[in-house]
Amino acid sequence: MTKSTAIRTRLAPLWALLAACTLAPSLEVAAQKTEAKTTIVNGAVHTDIAGNLINAHGGGFLKVGEYYYWIGENRHDDVLVSCYRSKDLVNWELRGDLLTRQSNPELAKANIERPKVIYNEATKQFVMWMHYEIRTDYSYARAAVATSSDIEKPFTYLRSFRPFDNMSRDCNLFKDDDGTAYFISSTRENRDMNVYELTADYLDVKEKVLTLWPGSQREAPAVVKRGRYYFMLTSFCTGWDPNQAKYAFATSMRGPWSALKNVGSPMSFDTQPTYILPIQGAKTTSYLYVGDRWDPSQYFNSRYIFLPLTFANDTTMVMEWASKLSVDMKSGKLSAKATTPKQLRIKSKWTGAYLAPLRTAENGANAIGNYRLDYAKEDQRWVVEPTGKDFARIRHVPSGRYLDDQAALSDKNKDDGQVWKIVKQSDGWCKLVNKKSGKALSIERSRNKSDEKLFTTAFDEKYDQHYDKQGFLLAPAYE
Numbered sequence: 396m397t398k399s400t401a402i403r404t405r406l407a408p409l410w411a412l413l414a415a416c417t418l419a420p421s422l423e424v425a426a427q428k429t430e431a432k433t434t435i436v437n438g439a440v441h442t443d444i445a446g447n448l449i450n451a452h453g454g455g456f457l458k459v460g461e462y463y464y465w466i467g468e469n470r471h472d473d474v475l476v477s478c479y480r481s482k483d484l485v486n487w488e489l490r491g492d493l494l495t496r497q498s499n500p501e502l503a504k505a506n507i508e509r510p511k512v513i514y515n516e517a518t519k520q521f522v523m524w525m526h527y528e529i530r531t532d533y534s535y536a537r538a539a540v541a542t543s544s545d546i547e548k549p550f551t552y553l554r555s556f557r558p559f560d561n562m563s564r565d566c567n568l569f570k571d572d573d574g575t576a577y578f579i580s581s582t583r584e585n586r587d588m589n590v591y592e593l594t595a596d597y598l599d600v601k602e603k604v605l606t607l608w609p610g611s612q613r614e615a616p617a618v619v620k621r622g623r624y625y626f627m628l629t630s631f632c633t634g635w636d637p638n639q640a641k642y643a644f645a646t647s648m649r650g651p652w653s654a655l656k657n658v659g660s661p662m663s664f665d666t667q668p669t670y671i672l673p674i675q676g677a678k679t680t681s682y683l684y685v686g687d688r689w690d691p692s693q694y695f696n697s698r699y700i701f702l703p704l705t706f707a708n709d710t711t712m713v714m715e716w717a718s719k720l721s722v723d724m725k726s727g728k729l730s731a732k733a734t735t736p737k738q739l740r741i742k743s744k745w746t747g748a749y750l751a752p753l754r755t756a757e758n759g760a761n762a763i764g765n766y767r768l769d770y771a772k773e774d775q776r777w778v779v780e781p782t783g784k785d786f787a788r789i790r791h792v793p794s795g796r797y798l799d800d801q802a803a804l805s806d807k808n809k810d811d812g813q814v815w816k817i818v819k820q821s822d823g824w825c826k827l828v829n830k831k832s833g834k835a836l837s838i839e840r841s842r843n844k845s846d847e848k849l850f851t852t853a854f855d856e857k858y859d860q861h862y863d864k865q866g867f868l869l870a871p872a873y874e
């Protein structure tokens with residue numbers, strides 16, 4: 396257990412005692428010129444200085460002169476990649492659309508993800524690498540390359556291809572101190588992570604350097620170098636849902652890389668990595684984790700989350716929650732404020748879905764089912780109210796009713812049927828064992844059957860660890 400997980404675990408019973416509930420995020424914002432901001436507010440919509448939503452998902456960052464550039468996916472149909480700039484990482488100005496559907500015939504029906512840009516000193520070109528698919532077909536699994544001599548001006552799209560014939564999906568670039576550049580991408584249907592050295596002009600792959608962690612299904616890679624060590628952060632593959640981020644370290648991009656280690660919370664504070672941005676100031680260099688909080692029903696509405704990455708020693712990365720963040724660009728220091736969420740979501744290990752009242756009454760008026768994650772859905776929100784060490788009532792937020800021994804909701808009573816023992820597992824997940832019946836909350840469904848009631852059954856400590864039908868995560872709803 397990491398230090399931060401240990402602190403959160405100890406604080407867990409306090410969730411119920413903490414501050415008032417927060418509102419669900421709003422959808423599109425009306426463009427409105429805003430006052431200059433001084434802090435990054437996580438969970439809120441990020442607007443540019445004209446008051447429009449920032450469209451730079453799966454993005455990357457690059458410092459050019461006095462500006463930081465933020466380049467990412469624009470999910471508003473016609474534009475594919477947009478570019479913003481800022482001097483303070485808080486107030487961003489839209490500078491242009493770098494790739495549109497009209498940039499090249501190959502882009503007319505393309506789905507472009509995770510564009511990243513680096514600069515080639517020799518050719519004086521900005522070079523963009525990205526993940527290329529066709530809107531209706533996710534089996535292309537190609538990398539694509541584009542260039543421009545001006546980072547703010549439309550890029551020339553060159554081509555899409557599979558590096559050395561390898562599938563290539565989630566990706567990133569890393570430019571080393573000596574100018575050698577690497578392309579990192581998920582391959583073999585996302586089972587493995589490949590590292591390629593690029594040619595001197597950065598337009599092609601020169602050599603496949605490594606295949607990392609075969610079979611471990613990592614995606615969303617982000618690399619940073621700190622001191623002697625390279626760090627690579629990745630997520631697991633769960634579509635658009637968050638999962639446990641892990642990192643590895645090495646003294647060379649060519650490896651050997653360490654084993655993967657957990658960082659942050661089990662759901663990575665409801666994000667998936669996209670970049671690690673070093674901020675070099677006069678006093679220190681800070682590291683900013685940038686993650687996407689995806690909204691797959693409206694991609695443009697996905698949030699950006701910025702968190703400080705710190706290092707407990709040369710090889711130990713630490714990521715903690717921050718509600719607000721400010722960066723002193725002169726010194727390079729980051730200051731963060733964190734509010735521990737009071738509400739949580741309850742995620743099933745077996746289905747990956749989140750507990751909420753059944754939406755179909757015929758399956759039981761008070762029964763509980765499990766549904767796909769929706770950050771805006773109040774009916775996936777719960778509060779744990781401790782009743783003693785390891786025991787708690789579990790209140791459903793919108794209805795104010797409590798989870799009981801029938802795996803249903805009932806009005807508050809004094810019965811032990813509404814009291815649950817939270818049995819923590821070593822991986823941060825838990826089992827919920829009813830105090831009255833001694834039975835555990837359980838789930839039994841095929842993955843696409845949300846409207847099936849949960850039930851309670853004999854507690855089984857050794858239930859299959861991977862596909863655990865009694866495994867649940869009490870996941871704080873980070874706002």
Ligand code: DGJ
Pocket residue numbers: 453508509565614615633634635667
């Ligand atoms: C997660 C990836 O990281 C995203 O970039 C996107 O490819 C989705 N998977 C698609 O399900």
